[in-house]
Structures are given as C-alpha cells and as structure tokens.
C-alpha cells in the first residue's frame with residue numbers, strides 16, 4: 001500500500017510538523033517570559049531547547065501540554081497546534097491532552113505505588129485497557145520501551161520509590177509512554193542522574209524518537225549535541241535561533257547563539 005502514495009504526497013507528509021507554535025506569548029503577572037515565539041517541531045525527531053537560566057525554556061515546554069494552566073498567574077496567548085489541532089481550544093480537555101503529550105520532569109517523581117501501578121495508572125484512568133490482561137501487556141510494553149523491564153520484571157509489586165534514581169526516571173518515562181502519547185516533553189530529565197544513568201536515559205531518548213516527537217530542555221550543550229537533531233536557542237524569552245543541531249553548534253547565525261555555545265553568556 002505504501003508504494004501507492006504519490007511521491008509528492010510522501011514528501012509533504014515527511015515535512016509536516018507535529019507541533020506548530022505561532023506568536024506565543026507568556027506572562028507571569030508582569031513578567032514577559034515568552035516573547036512572540038513561533039516554531040515548527042517535527043515528528044520522530046529530538047528537539048532540544050537550550051539557553052541561559054531564566055530564558056524561558058521550561059515555560060515554553062509547559063505551553064506544549066498546557067501545564068502552565070496550573071499556574072494561576074500565567075497567561076498564554078498565540079496558537080499552538082498539534083497535528084493541526086489547536087490545543088488551547090476550549091473544547092480540548094487538558095487531561096486528555098496530557099495523555100497525548102506526556103511529560104517527564106527534572107526530578108524522578110514516581111507515585112507512592114508499586115512499579116506496576118505507576119505504569120498502569122494512566123491507562124486505567126484513560127480507559128485504555130479492557131481487563132487485567134490488557135493492562136499487563138501495556139505495563140510490560142511500556143517498561144520494555146523504557147529499558148526497565150529486565151530490572152523490574154521480578155519486582156513489579158514493589159514500590160517504585162525503592163528503585164535507584166536512574167531506574168526511577170526510566171519508570172517515569174514508562175509511565176509517560178503507557179498512555180500511548182505522540183509527543184514526549186522532557187524537562188532536564190537527566191539533571192538528577194549520575195553519568196551512567198544519564199547515558200542510559202540518553203540512549204533511550206534516541207530510541208524513543210522512532211515512535212514520538214521528543215522535546216527536551218537541557219542545560220548541557222553536550223547533551224543537546226548528543227541526543228537532538230534540532231536545537232532551539234532561547235535568550236531573554238526570545239527564540240533566537242532554531243536549526244539543525246549540527247549547524248547550531250558549528251555555524252550559528254546569531255551572535256547571541258555564538259556567545260552562548262562558546263561559553264561567553266549563560
């Protein structure tokens with residue numbers, strides 16, 4: 001069937017962006033944290049957000065699954081479309097949206113439940129499993145995708161909080177992918193991990209790209225260079241430059257990007 005798609009259609013499908021942000025502004029009270037940001041984020045790609053502390057990386061990331069809705073003083077305007085659908089449309093249920101746009105945080109934050117229940121919780125509340133057998137399949141698949149199955153399969157009924165930091169972060173990744181998301185947002189997912197656990201999570205991020213659009217905030221330029229294909233450099237709430245990661249790190253066009261990657265600002 002694939003071969004019957006005309007070549008020009010294939011091209012346009014490949015170039016289509018998963019997330020399209022246009023003229024996004026975010027204010028926290030009087031603080032203008034994101035200033036007129038427009039960006040197209042591709043599917044099956046890891047996109048890194050980099051920039052000095054306070055430049056708005058996390059704020060913009062949180063716009064992509066409406067996590068800023070949970071902050072009283074935050075006001076978001078502009079358009080954000082995922083697969084062409086406006087995620088700020090009043091008819092969109094933010095809880096459903098967050099199942100489709102999963103998030104992994106800086107500090108591993110497993111629920112105080114068993115490893116099994118951490119992963120099964122999302123599919124249960126979103127009605128993705130008809131019975132226990134379905135749920136078992138989802139839990140195993142998610143833990144396998146998160147490269148945690150071998151380490152966890154004999155202790156599924158043990159608390160998630162009893163795992164090591166790196167294992168806990170992979171459990172949080174398994175929990176995020178258990179609801180069959182299409183986009184995975186990661187806010188400095190390795191900052192609390194040691195170098196070995198960091199390497200494991202980075203390897204995993206590269207694999208996750210096969211199935212998802214992954215957006216990662218990182219303070220580490222080395223990490224951005226290792227894991228991402230696209231990089232967005234933010235500065236003082238502006239998206240200064242967005243390009244192929246190789247280009248950002250070897251031939252940036254804006255002097256601010258150049259200063260940041262050479263360590264002169266930040």
Ligand SMILES: Nc1ncnc2c1ncn2[C@@H]1O[C@H](COP(=O)(O)OP(=O)(O)OP(=O)(O)O)[C@@H](O)[C@H]1O
Nearest residue numbers: 028031033051052053054055056057058059060071
């Ligand atoms: N909940 C909040 N309430 C008020 N102001 C906030 C809030 N979160 C962020 N800000 C402000 O918005 C701006 C952008 O912050 P944000 O955390 O998005 O930056 P960042 O680039 O992710 O920083 P870091 O790298 O230090 O995590 C900063 O001026 C920050 O003080």
